[in-house]
Amino acid sequence: MKKTLIACLVFSALLGAVHADDAPGTPSNSNAANNGGWSGSGEFGFASARGNSRTDNANAKLTLNQENEMWKNNFFLNGLRSKGEVQVQDEQGNTINRFSTTANRYDAGASVGYKLDTRSYIVGAARYDHDDFGANLWQGIVSIGYGYVALKNEKTELSFEIGPGFKKYRPADQQITEPDGTVVRVRQDTESEPVARGLVNFKYRLTGNTALEDTLLMEAGTKNKYYQNDIGLSVSMTKKLAVKLGYQVRYNSDVQVGIKHTDTLATTNLVYNF
Template sequence: MKKILPTAAVLVALPACAFADDGWSGAGELGFAAARGNAKSENLNAKLAFKKEDDQWKDNFYLTALRSKGEVTVATLVDGQVQNVKNYDTTANRYEAGASVGYKFDERSYLVGALRYENDDFSPFEYQAVVSLGYGYTVLKNASDELSFEAGPGYKRYKPVDVLGPETAGDPPAPVRHTFDSEGEVVGRGLVAYKHLFNETTAFVDTLLVEAGSDNTFLQNDAGLQVAINKSFALKAGYQVRHNSDVAPGIKKTDQLLTTNLVYNFGGG
């Protein structure tokens, strides 16, 4: 974790130099918390997002990372008896990247191609990768509000995580591990993005992503309240909900994440 924190800070800051002079704008977010004493934990989350829009194109790209370590209690076989032992171990490890390219038909409607890839050690799936092509429409865009929709078909490739079954085998007996191959399916992708400016310093953003397929439907909603400190820096409180409709037995379908981050804004805004 000590090596990851400065590396993440550098990655968040790099785009300010690389893209600000080329018409790009965006933001880097970084949040870190550590606890010592009766409890021991470390949590790091980072996000880098940038965009560029002109009369013909609207492009977006983002990278996110989430890593956490903490004390967990695990059942361990000691001298033939099951005992609960506390370990300091990784409890979250997720990386995600996404991009979209939109070709404008006019000021409101556009054709959009999108890509998304995630790798999560604590998800129902080892990875999920989606490519899609769809239609986008900006319903509302003024000084205080912006609302847009995207919808279209896509293709998803994913691999369910291995799970330990209730049966045992071997001597001494151990739970049987069930492994799964990668799978693919046609999905329908939908995106709803909303932004509201309360005033010059305070903004609310909410983005809902849906990837619906016959085998699994993935939903992710990101809501955030951002308050500017100055032209470059802001504080942001975020709440994320992720849901998979079809998971292996013993795995929860829904994950929630609360974050408080320092945001660095760069480029033309």
């Protein structure tokens, strides 16, 4: 699944690699129309994570979108990596500081929507997530559903997606402390289950160069329920460059002992739109 998603992203990047020349804070409608409806953005910046990991380092994001009379498609690739000072015990039992990886997360996904009319569409979606310090080491989902654009004008857009899917995931290793104090990591079996997938996406343009976007993702099964909310405020500085403040909340209902249900990620990114 992971290789398939990455291949889709690379293919989409080749199709969408034409730069826009639009005004600050306004979508590149003319260029998108001449380019099959393709547009995109890349982000890079500082990240501060609190939850199962405590890190301060770098994150990067790539998003590609296509919307025309027939298709409503989206592709994304995100990454977060951090290193920091952590306290560990050496062979003699002394506590020492060691520079080590404290966060390593990446996820990729795609959704392909075929429009039935100006508001309704059938959507197929796939997502893969890997997190060395999260509730699940990895999780992947494929789904099919129905999408509906409830509101769309120059300032506001509100859309919904819902449908069934199938999910596989591997919970994080369980840590067991032996009588002699040794910590043993026990590998967990891979789980799978049918899920209900829901997505709510809201966009609102506050001013000519300031926009707010909030996306809520829900993947609910009988074993585990996963929720993710991303909210971001972007301010355009030039035709292509913007600054974006983002805040992400990720929640897993089923976690190992000692692992928190909720992770948060705050970012301040420089955005390049194309």
